[in-house]
Amino acid sequence: MRPLPDLKTLQIVAAVAETGSMHEAAQRFQITQSAVSQAVRPAEEAAGTRLLDRSRRPLVPTRAGRILASRIFDLNHNYEALLGSLRAAATLPERIDLRLGLVDSYAGTVGAYLVKEPMTGTTALSLFVWSGLAASHAEALLLCADLSETIA
Template sequence: MASQISFDLKSLEIFAAIVEAGGMTAAGQRLGITQSSVSQSLAGLEQSLHIQLLDRSQRPPMLTPWGRQFYQRATKLLDAARQVSHDFRRQEALTLKQVRIALVDSLATSVGRELLDVVKQRSANWSLVTGQSHRHAEALLSRKVDIIISDDAVANHPELYRHRIIREPFVMVVPKGFAGPTGSLRTLAGAGDFIRYSHGTVIGRSVEQQLQHWGITPPLRLQLDNSYAILSMVKAGVGWTLTTPLCLFQAGLLSDEVDFLPIPEGEFHRDLTLVAHGQELGTLPDQLSEDIKQVLLSRYLPILQQRAPWLANAIRMGKATD
């Protein structure tokens, strides 16, 4: 469909400057453009409107009756446009009208109430969804959400803003009082069933890649989509798993209902990262990142420190320096 608007804001600004400055030369000086550019803009505006706006036979040029009506309406449009520009240039100091956030279940479930409190402080209108991380990345790239907090940092898009919230180690989780071998994952895999995150999840793919790196291939028997279901099966004595402290916290299993141990094969971690579109949200991504880190420091880490100091000491907060 062809545009039904026969002018742009720049031509209106030039026309208003001619009227207010008293001529084309003065208007050009006011706007920092040449007199020739002013004249061409006015001619183009009159041609597109099919009316004469200024009577050039007089010095200085005078508004025609049509020009007077158009000038009154043009100034209202320009005032509105300037206000819009002013408001959005000040976006860093203003509460955003709307922000849409997607985040991993482990954060939403473990510190959801506190996280919502900080979001409400930063936005007048907000929405928050959870779900599988790969869907969050798709939603961000298709602009269905504005911010994601995810274990998928969408690394193939360097133009995106990123701020790591937390790095946490994976741990080996076994039933309470488990008497089987825990000296290595290979021997553990031979003594009990490995309860996997499904391959459709980011955390599941990360675990499988790491196991392959270590040359360990537990039989493919049990695959579940979420931490609560997986850890409930571990608690029931069905088998063992690899997961993170936040996932344990999410499932309420930092209360001595399962045993969790360092992984004998070596260090393995996941990062939860806040990802957003460039500078479109002003300072909001940085502010939210700092707010969420403070929530974790005050609400989550003290519990982990009390239950498993060795694990709390392995947590890294904030932007990557390693």
């Protein structure tokens, strides 16, 4: 399996395909022409085909090079969306402890839906569900509050 080029390499090659010039691509990324030329080779090796026709001036992208140039915007957008999702995930708790006390009639009709929905997420969920009379839930709640104070 061929190693995949990184995103920056693909952006550089796409810039060459768009501009037809390694010099302009180098200026765009503030790197040397040699660095641009060195970025083209691994991208072509990964693609398994030439991305640029070097026999013509200005450089002309091959069909594969045109595909790269046309799809790099979507790739950049997806990459930025991925990073945004990762940053958002970093702000969320890894685990949530949830305790539910349901009266028997409610637990029998709606309880399964209440339990199923949170279990489909990506956050680890510790779920405790009690069913019974309201008075027993009040006692359990007071007991949990006392235990929390004792532990803290």
